[in-house]
Amino acid sequence: MVVLQLSDVSRTHGSGDTAVHALRGVDLVVQAGELVAVMGPSGSGKSTLLNLFNLISSLTAAENVSLPLELDGMRPRQARKHARAALEEVGIRELTDRYPDQMSGGQQQRVAICRALVGDRRLVLADEPTGALDSVTGEAILQVLRHRCDQGAAGLLVTHEARHAAWADRVVFLRDGVVVDTTGPAPSAESLLETTGV
Ligand SMILES: Nc1ncnc2c1ncn2[C@@H]1O[C@H](COP(=O)(O)OP(=O)(O)O)[C@@H](O)[C@H]1O
Ligand SMILES: [Mg+2]
Structure with missing residues (x-):
């Protein structure tokens, strides 16, 4: 595959x-x-x-992080919940609804790490x-x-x-x-x- x-x-x-x-x-x-x-x-x-x-520029931090979970078949609402929890865990809850161009490079990196950590990649x-x-x-x-x-x-x-x-x-x-x-x-x-x- x-x-x-x-x-x-x-x-x-x-x-x-x-x-x-x-x-x-x-x-x-x-x-x-x-x-x-x-x-x-x-x-x-x-x-x-x-x-x-x-990060996909047209998606918020929460949407970016939940995307791979959704691609793996998780329901969008549940995926979004996991994503919010993961962002909170990494200490960047305030970025949840921001788009990549509203973040610094370091913040983008932390969201990307967050996305790499959620679920079974x-x-x-x-x-x-x-x-x-x-x-x-x-x-x-x-x-x-x-x-x-x-x-x-x-x-x-x-x-x-x-x-x-x-x-x-x-x-x-x-x-x-x-x-x-x-x-x-x-x-x-x-x-x-x-x-x-x-
Ligand atoms: N954000 C950027 N702005 C301008 N040039 C960049 C940027 N990122 C990479 N480059 C340039 O793109 C080319 C490829 O860089 P990069 O993908 O980082 O290579 P590598 O990871 O193999 O060292 C290099 O010439 C680098 O200077
Ligand atoms: Mg390199």
């Missing part, structure tokens, strides 16, 4: 002379049960790719989740991520490290906003890293 499907997705930051084409015609499919790692140099568009699924997005952690804790997080995917979630993991990408079923390489390669798990990923100098 396809959980995530991107077809010819482009994303530009800014406009005019300062426009940055962060993604250019990206195609990506992630199936249930599959963990896909995204690798590539700094600035290649990895975070932009994951942020496509960040069918799609797990992790942008260098081990960045600020020691290697033991980092491995533990990857193990949890792998487990969630083995249980049927679809996972997208941004990482710099080949040994982290080794947990993935597939590695997608980005360069300048374009998918330049896709490969199987660890060993071939590492050899590709050597040949492309990513």
Whole structure:
């Protein structure tokens, strides 16, 4: 079952002379049960790719947080109740009825975290989740991520490290906003890293 499907997705930051084409015609499919790692140099568009699924600007905080629950089949009223409870738990109840453009970047991030925490996620997005952690804790997080995917979630993991990408079923390489390669798990990923100098 396809959980995530991107077809010819482009994303530009800014406009005019300062426009940055962060993604250019990206195609990506992630199936249930599959963990896909995204690798590539700094600035290649990895975070932009994951942020496509960040807050939806036409929905309030409560609606953003309840959306995945509703997509999982929960009744809207119940989903909204869960969402409000989750926002309260994270200490941002005052954002409940605000739209993303009425929040600071930090507030948007907290709402996004909130959304990642509610319910049983069918799609797990992790942008260098081990960045600020020691290697033991980092491995533990990857193990949890792998487990969630083995249980049927679809996972997208941004990482710099080949040994982290080794947990993935597939590695997608980005360069300048374009998918330049896709490969199987660890060993071939590492050899590709050597040949492309990513
Ligand atoms: N909010 C933003 N405004 C302008 N440019 C941005 C913004 N976010 C990212 N970029 C630019 O888009 C490109 C891709 O960035 P990003 O997706 O963060 O790459 P990565 O996560 O692979 O390092 C870079 O050139 C970066 O400078
Ligand atoms: Mg990034």
